[in-house]
Amino acid sequence: MLTLIGWSMVGASVAGLSYPAFESVFLKNKYNEKKLKEILHKSFVNGKFYHENNGMKVYPTILKFETKNNRLTFVFNVPKGLSCEEFEKRSYVFKQHFGMFINLDMNERRGVLKVYPRGLHKFKYNYDDVTEDLEGKIPIVCGRSLEGDIFSFDLVKNPHVLIAGETGSGKSSAIRVILTTLIKQKNPSEIQLILGDLKRSEFHLFKRIEHVEGVYYSADTLRPVLNKVKKEMTKRGDKLDAAEVNSIDELKEKLPYIIVCIDEVVLLKKETDIMDILEEISSIGRSLGVFIILSMQRPDSKLLDGKLKVNLTVRMGFITADAINAKIIGTPGSEKLTTPGRMILKTNSSLQEIQCPLLENKKAKKLLEPFKVAKVIEPVPEQDDYNKVLELFKNE
Numbered sequence: 457m458l459t460l461i462g463w464s465m466v467g468a469s470v471a472g473l474s475y476p477a478f479e480s481v482f483l484k485n486k487y488n489e490k491k492l493k494e495i496l497h498k499s500f501v502n503g504k505f506y507h508e509n510n511g512m513k514v515y516p517t518i519l520k521f522e523t524k525n526n527r528l529t530f531v532f533n534v535p536k537g538l539s540c541e542e543f544e545k546r547s548y549v550f551k552q553h554f555g556m557f558i559n560l561d562m563n564e565r566r567g568v569l570k571v572y573p574r575g576l577h578k579f580k581y582n583y584d585d586v587t588e589d590l591e592g593k594i595p596i597v598c599g600r601s602l603e604g605d606i607f608s609f610d611l612v613k614n615p616h617v618l619i620a621g622e623t624g625s626g627k628s629s630a631i632r633v634i635l636t637t638l639i640k641q642k643n644p645s646e647i648q649l650i651l652g653d654l655k656r657s658e659f660h661l662f663k664r665i666e667h668v669e670g671v672y673y674s675a676d677t678l679r680p681v682l683n684k685v686k687k688e689m690t691k692r693g694d695k696l697d698a699a700e701v702n703s704i705d706e707l708k709e710k711l712p713y714i715i716v717c718i719d720e721v722v723l724l725k726k727e728t729d730i731m732d733i734l735e736e737i738s739s740i741g742r743s744l745g746v747f748i749i750l751s752m753q754r755p756d757s758k759l760l761d762g763k764l765k766v767n768l769t770v771r772m773g774f775i776t777a778d779a780i781n782a783k784i785i786g787t788p789g790s791e792k793l794t795t796p797g798r799m800i801l802k803t804n805s806s807l808q809e810i811q812c813p814l815l816e817n818k819k820a821k822k823l824l825e826p827f828k829v830a831k832v833i834e835p836v837p838e839q840d841d842y843n844k845v846l847e848l849f850k851n852e
């Protein structure tokens with residue numbers, strides 16, 4: 457089964473009922489079933505989705521029509537002599553008739569066309585809204601889907617995330633959304649965050665948060681802590697062996713999930729020992745409760761050509777420079793995005809378009825304020841003490 461999502465704006469209309477017609481039918485008459493079916497039939501005509509039999513054109517039959525929340529669903533059959541691939545190849549015809557937000561699923565001899573007339577819009581982060589239906593042990597908030605709901609996934613079930621996109625595409629805001637929500641949702645005994653900020657620009661606001669083990673700005677400072685994580689994985693592995701269980705979730709002792717989140721991980725490319733640890737986490741971390749979230753501007757094909765890429769089961773592809781970059785990330789279509797905060801999200805084998813909420817630095821700081829631990833102020837020796845020390849040296 458292939459899922460295609462309409463993410464490109466197709467302005468032009470073809471002959472017959474086209475997108476403007478759909479818009480007026482939808483907006484004026486809401487769910488006028490007859491007219492909406494007519495539009496679908498027109499798209500079959502204009503897309504040449506028919507099979508000729510003795511001079512007769514046989515078009516798909518609309519088997520079902522349904523409206524629900526933010527979505528219209530049409531189910532149609534694929535007449536003999538036509539293939540699902542032909543529909544997939546010419547899916548732009550449906551966009552020309554129903555607008556940019558469609559989803560076409562061609563499966564065996566059936567097509568399911570979902571149309572989202574209201575589309576996707578930018579919106580601001582609100583903790584209560586985005587957490588209304590959150591579930592899972594490590595819920596990762598992505599944003600609003602075409603269905604109108606907030607889409608999230610459980611990092612334990614979909615381990616390790618790649619976040620990629622051009623500068624200004626909304627990666628930092630998305631990471632703020634993910635981390636701030638986790639910090640507000642979970643106790644420090646449940647999750648521990650290790651943050652790598654190689655551009656020294658993103659993670660200041662997470663310093664001294666109870667859940668944050670540390671914020672590291674260079675390979676040299678990150679290396680020892682990742683080595684500790686490696687040792688911790690070995691310890692956890694031994695505990696699983698001793699208890700004869702497969703995952704830390706089955707242990708009596710409750711261990712915190714460890715999440716290593718690194719911004720602009722490409723800057724670590726030459727640090728092969730660090731990259732090896734990240735790859736090891738991606739291979740065996742899931743059962744041990746250790747996860748990675750990696751972000752980068754330009755996806756680096758060398759960095760992402762091995763096990764690491766395969767093991768990053770979730771990909772968030774924000775605006776990308778071109779189709780090659782989108783392909784490396786694994787989110788085809790992200791090269792067509794133009795809105796900051798918009799991503800093509802790949803989870804399992806499906807792709808969907810999502811709008812991430814905007815969470816600005818200032819607001820995130822405010823939300824995180826209650827979780828800050830007091831700053832440790834090193835005692836400064838009195839000037840007199842220095843003088844005494846100096847005296848001692850003088851006497852020697």
Ligand SMILES: Nc1ncnc2c1ncn2[C@@H]1O[C@H](COP(=O)(O)OP(=O)(O)OP(=O)(O)O)[C@@H](O)[C@H]1O
Pocket residue numbers: 578579621622623624625626627628629630753796797798811812813814815
């Ligand atoms: N979800 C969003 N909704 C609306 N606007 C957004 C969203 N995310 C980001 N923006 C806008 O885009 C700007 C850049 O966003 P952001 O800093 O997150 O991009 P970035 O991909 O991290 O860039 P860089 O790689 O340069 O750090 C923000 O200042 C904001 O104006």
